[in-house]
Amino acid sequence: MNDASKPIPVADSDSAPFWEGCREHRLLIQRCASCKTPRFPPMRACPKCHSTLSEWFEASGRGTVYSWIVVQHPVPREVYGQDVPYVVALIDLEEGVRMVSNIIGLDPRAIGANMPVEVTFEPGEGDVVLPKFKPREAP
Amino acid sequence: MFTLRDKYAIAGLGETAYTKNSGTTVLNLAVEACQKAADDAGVPVEEIDGIISYNFGDSVPAIAVATALGIPNAGYAVDFAGGGNAANLITLTAAAAIEAGLAKSVLCFRAMNGRSGFRLGGGREFQARGITQYTAPFGWITYPQAMAMWCRRHMIEYGTTAEQLGSVAITFRENASLNERAMQREPITMDDYMASRFIVEPFRMLDICLETDGACAVLVTKAEHARDLRHTPVYIMGGAYGGGPNQGEDLFDAIRWPDHSQNYAAYIADDLWRSAGIGPQDVDLAEIYDCFTYSVIMQLEGLGFCKPGEGGPFVASGAIKRDGSLPLNTHGGLLSEAYIHGLNHVLEAVRQLRGEAGPRQIPGAEIALTTAGAMTCGSAMVLRA
Ligand SMILES: [Zn+2]
Numbered sequence: 001m002n003d004a005s006k007p008i009p010v011a012d013s014d015s016a017p018f019w020e021g022c023r024e025h026r027l028l029i030q031r032c033a034s035c036k037t038p039r040f041p042p043m044r045a046c047p048k049c050h051s052t053l054s055e056w057f058e059a060s061g062r063g064t065v066y067s068w069i070v071v072q073h074p075v076p077r078e079v080y081g082q083d084v085p086y087v088v089a090l091i092d093l094e095e096g097v098r099m100v101s102n103i104i105g106l107d108p109r110a111i112g113a114n115m116p117v118e119v120t121f122e123p124g125e126g127d128v129v130l131p132k133f134k135p136r137e138a139p
Numbered sequence: 140m141f142t143l144r145d146k147y148a149i150a151g152l153g154e155t156a157y158t159k160n161s162g163t164t165v166l167n168l169a170v171e172a173c174q175k176a177a178d179d180a181g182v183p184v185e186e187i188d189g190i191i192s193y194n195f196g197d198s199v200p201a202i203a204v205a206t207a208l209g210i211p212n213a214g215y216a217v218d219f220a221g222g223g224n225a226a227n228l229i230t231l232t233a234a235a236a237i238e239a240g241l242a243k244s245v246l247c248f249r250a251m252n253g254r255s256g257f258r259l260g261g262g263r264e265f266q267a268r269g270i271t272q273y274t275a276p277f278g279w280i281t282y283p284q285a286m287a288m289w290c291r292r293h294m295i296e297y298g299t300t301a302e303q304l305g306s307v308a309i310t311f312r313e314n315a316s317l318n319e320r321a322m323q324r325e326p327i328t329m330d331d332y333m334a335s336r337f338i339v340e341p342f343r344m345l346d347i348c349l350e351t352d353g354a355c356a357v358l359v360t361k362a363e364h365a366r367d368l369r370h371t372p373v374y375i376m377g378g379a380y381g382g383g384p385n386q387g388e389d390l391f392d393a394i395r396w397p398d399h400s401q402n403y404a405a406y407i408a409d410d411l412w413r414s415a416g417i418g419p420q421d422v423d424l425a426e427i428y429d430c431f432t433y434s435v436i437m438q439l440e441g442l443g444f445c446k447p448g449e450g451g452p453f454v455a456s457g458a459i460k461r462d463g464s465l466p467l468n469t470h471g472g473l474l475s476e477a478y479i480h481g482l483n484h485v486l487e488a489v490r491q492l493r494g495e496a497g498p499r500q501i502p503g504a505e506i507a508l509t510t511a512g513a514m515t516c517g518s519a520m521v522l523r524a
Contacts, residue, residue, distance in 0.1 A: 007280070009272035041273050041394065067292040067399055070340035075281050088279045090288060090393070098394050100274045108340075113295040130276055
């Protein structure tokens with residue numbers, strides 16, 4: 001493990017399609033094959049109907065900012081020091097699931113509650129591609 | 140639901156010094172606190188037959204402490220995987236174990252070299268597995284970062300302000316100034332608070348609790364047994380542990396939580412008050428889990444001390460001061476006394492109910508609340524003299 005690198009997401013049997021989708025610049029979300037309820041993170045059974053049948057679909061990539069923070073004092077500093085201040089947000093996708101991501105491409109002070117955002121893809125560590133979000137025009 | 144009202148009591152308290160560098164092992168800290176708790180109760184080690192703790196892999200197993208204490212028959216030894224959610228869970232579990240006939244006298248402890256050893260705020264594993272694969276790669280790694288996200292949502296929904304957060308830090312520091320055990324006793328002003336640098340907006344340095352080396356322990360036993368011991372028993376009136384239906388994979392997992400402007404407290408309040416047979420209006424003082432200033436506001440709302448959204452104005456009104464309607468964190472809390480993961484709150488509540496809190500004693504204190512938790516799950520307990 002390289003101490004100077006950012007955390008590398010380690011795909012597992014549930015999450016592999018999600019990370020594979022990111023490499024193809026597609027935001028793939030799992031949903032229940034029985035009742036069609038989307039869920040994130042991917043997991044074995046549907047929390048709503050408990051079916052273990054699942055499928056993947058490509059989300060629109062559109063969402064809104066539910067909450068956000070501005071990291072000023074990063075941990076560890078040797079990894080994130082060059083990024084500060086950076087924004088981490090809870091994003092509500094229009095399909096009805098919530099993700100953690102970064103908001104990029106604007107001054108942190110310009111972010112507001114329920115701001116419309118859309119996905120964009122950025123290279124991460126190694127061959128990882130991360131889904132990030134940038135502002136979009138309100139519909 | 141917990142329905143053992145007044146059948147069990149806290150009979151002994153023990154703690155080490157609270158420092159930034161204990162210079163000793165976590166095992167030694169645990170043993171010191173546990174020995175003191177047994178001595179305080181006047182219970183010989185030979186009579187202790189249960190031991191419970193909680194940790195994040197940053198402490199020592201309960202059975203190791205039982206061995207080091209020389210307990211001849213630790214028939215009930217349990218380690219919970221937990222942190223700031225579990226401080227009352229262990230005392231409630233002790234009472235439940237005694238009720239079930241699994242033990243008679245149970246030590247409950249938390250020990251950690253939280254500053255010189257494993258630092259909880261210091262980040263998480265850098266191979267991001269499980270839930271952290273969806274969070275850590277985005278630089279969302281520490282507890283202050285996690286909790287600041289909840290605080291922001293409360294600000295969005297209710298207009299909660301920095302000054303309201305600051306009033307929590309200032310009040311608890313005032314209390315700490317009367318507590319010789321507190322790590323931080325220097326008074327702070329609102330100017331100090333506002334000038335305190337941002338760590339992760341909306342949190343400043345003074346919104347965030349201490350890091351501490353130390354240990355706390357309490358001895359739980361049957362009420363009738365406690366009445367024969369050295370101190371006036373402090374009775375467990377009731378308690379609750381839990382959270383909402385979407386607690387996630389660990390304490391840090393907020394992705395599935397529906398409403399980040401309320402936390403576990405809103406979900407356990409009914410069980411807590413029903414089990415104790417009282418309501419929030421009957422509480423004389425409370426030791427509320429204050430890993431961050433903001434967590435106090437959310438718990439006060441959730442447990443019914445004020446309405447949702449009114450926590451900010453409530454804490455800023457002076458109600459939480461020693462002479463207010465609901466004195467809070469009379470020892471200085473995790474923000475100013477020490478961060479022993481909430482078990483030091485239980486010790487302070489017991490001291491207040493024994494009338495042993497010295498210059499910070501709340502006159503006439505008969506019923507106290509202790510809480511532990513800030514996000515998706517937690518525990519709370521009502522104690523009476
Ligand atoms: Zn389903």
